[in-house]
Amino acid sequence: MTRSDHPSRAHAGLAALRPVRTRSISPENLDGAPGRGGRATEGTGAEAARDLGQGWKVSPSVDVKAGETFTLADIDSAGVITHVWITTHTDHWRRLVLRAYWDGSEAPAVEVPYGDFFANGWGVFAQVDSQMVASNPHGGFNSYWPMPFRESARLTLENSSDVDARVYYQVTYELGGDHSEDAYFHAQWRRSNPLPTATEHVLLEGIEGQGQYVGTYLAWEVHSNGWWGEGEIKFYLDDDQDFPTIAGTGTEDYFGGAWNFDIPGKGYTAFSTPYLGMPQVLRPDGLYLAQQRFGLYRWHVADPIHFTTGLPRVDIQALGWKSAGRYLPLRDDIASTAIFYLDRPATTRPEPPSFDAMEIHLGPGAGPHSPAGPAARP
Template sequence: MTASPLPVSRLRAVRTRSISPENFDGSAGGGGRATEGTGAACARDLGPTWKISPSVDIGPGETFTLAEIDGPGRITHIWITTHKDNWRTLLLRAYWDGAEEPAVEVPYGDFFCSGWGEFSQVSSAMVAANPHGGFNSYWPMPFRTGARWTLENLSTVSVRVYYQITYELDGDLAGSSDEGYFHAQWRRSNPLEYMKTHVLLDGVTGAGHYVGTYLAWGVNSNGWWGEGEVKFYLDDDEEYPTICGTGTEDYFGGAWNFDVPGQGYTAFSTPYLGMPQVIRPDGLYVSQQRFGLYRWHVPDPIHFATRLRVEVQALGWRSGWRYLPLRDDIASTSLFYLDRPTTNRPPAPSADDLEVHLGAAPVPDLGAQPPRHPA
């Protein structure tokens, strides 16, 4: 269950394992045995058990398998780090129970609330980004027969990645029907079509609950940008949503433009919601304001029985006391649990789709493309 963690004092018949470059298969007693790896030269006078293999190198265009786990279990923690230049050139994927299609397909940085390639402290209950790029996820991720995590390098250079994935082996999950599969999808509108909404999720079928949103929002015009409503279309909803908020700033728990008088936009990070990224123009090459915002629906998951669609408006506020639709750059990561390991998803993003530089040519609007159907 995602609504509350298991009591820390409760004794359970599970076994803890961990996969890292020091123990690629998570085997019992398998750590610290490496005789070759990225740290071999540094440990040449020390030998095995002395940090021979702390990281992996992923070549351009390569996909590396971070972890492959057999049997029923639950991922409980992910720690990972790489240089910030790689945060939008790596694509993170997760597959559950032998599925050929991923349940998670998200740019590395966006998954950890760091979509702009610049570090900001994130101090939430589910995701923490710590100096200088130590990324952590505490989303529980159960599986019944197996799990596989991969990292694809979309860049033209080799990248070095350090990571550790901790999980439980839990036989009770094999026959469990009340724990959903963890899903994460990414979409970007750059720029958003005029008078159109940015789609976060579409075509999700099955029963489940929505648990999280991260938005990397780039503002392309002057004025206030956060009046747009976040809308959840549940089950039989068609033209009108069941859940309709009062504005983007309100959905993320803020108010009045996130503007503390005398300070302007003010970053904040709390257990379940925040705006940790406030990237301001520098008077030279960084010409636009950019923001990173998250909200975790852990105490308040949004439940659906058959279908789910989520969208947000890009709506500004102008002089003359009127609203104005905007054409901003919006990239969204949506997190949810579902009763099946695959569902409809958008096309996999390319390196051009992930471009973070504001001066880049507009990329296709992924939210407007038809979803990819699971195999």
């Protein structure tokens, strides 16, 4: 597999003949073996298929038990995951933790709340029309991040809550090819809730090795009146210590917008494009939702940020305005997902997301995070 054949460039070589095989893991074929799909005689759809029998959607989903971890995929040879589709009820989006392990590593390279990984961090659906992540009605989550591995891959889903979660999913991957020069896919989640005064929110720190930073998602809740996005994002590369190599000019600038994302007469305006967007603007409802909440993404696909020896730190400021044209440091709720490729399958990472750390706080009553009930699916 040459560099030009890499799945991230597949659009440029769809007609090329390559020595790989396509496989797919789902509840209908849990190990992805050839000719093993649709053979189930037991499963979550067995009752609905009782008049039809084997081959008729007998096992379309799995139940991830409360407090347990389910293995979505376990692959024991070289390859690359090319697509993940998954869905579950909105109540679970900040209660499930998605993890990925490469080449037998005991430490995960990916450890992110389910919804945040798919740019839906607030437990309320937002349409995302991007190249790497597509989130479609109502909660059909898709990832097109290429995830290569040289020996093995394992994806898991932990249910941190006391309620079972029914999950439908499909992991599509290629077997074969030479991945000896490919970096490993990583994603880390951190939350500042609230952010201490005059302190940057850290997205990454202490990363050693060669690689490239490729993506940011932020779920941001504003705790003050007025504009909240004057803060700069900074990338400390390689030997940077006191000052970074890359310093942005403002939060909305980094995510490709301008002038507060505010179209006169319309206010904050959601948008979603192939590489960047603010697909979610949640406004106060005058009852239980007191703060404005935003979801923003920036995929560095056309402009990856390369580092040679490490990524000491990536952080972002939270700044508004106060009197006399002075900046106001904010104490907002900021949850970040940082995505990067690295030359090793494991690296320094924060504490695993817990139920309490992920929780979305609401006042009494239902609100949008407690819909009437699960969708009527078998």
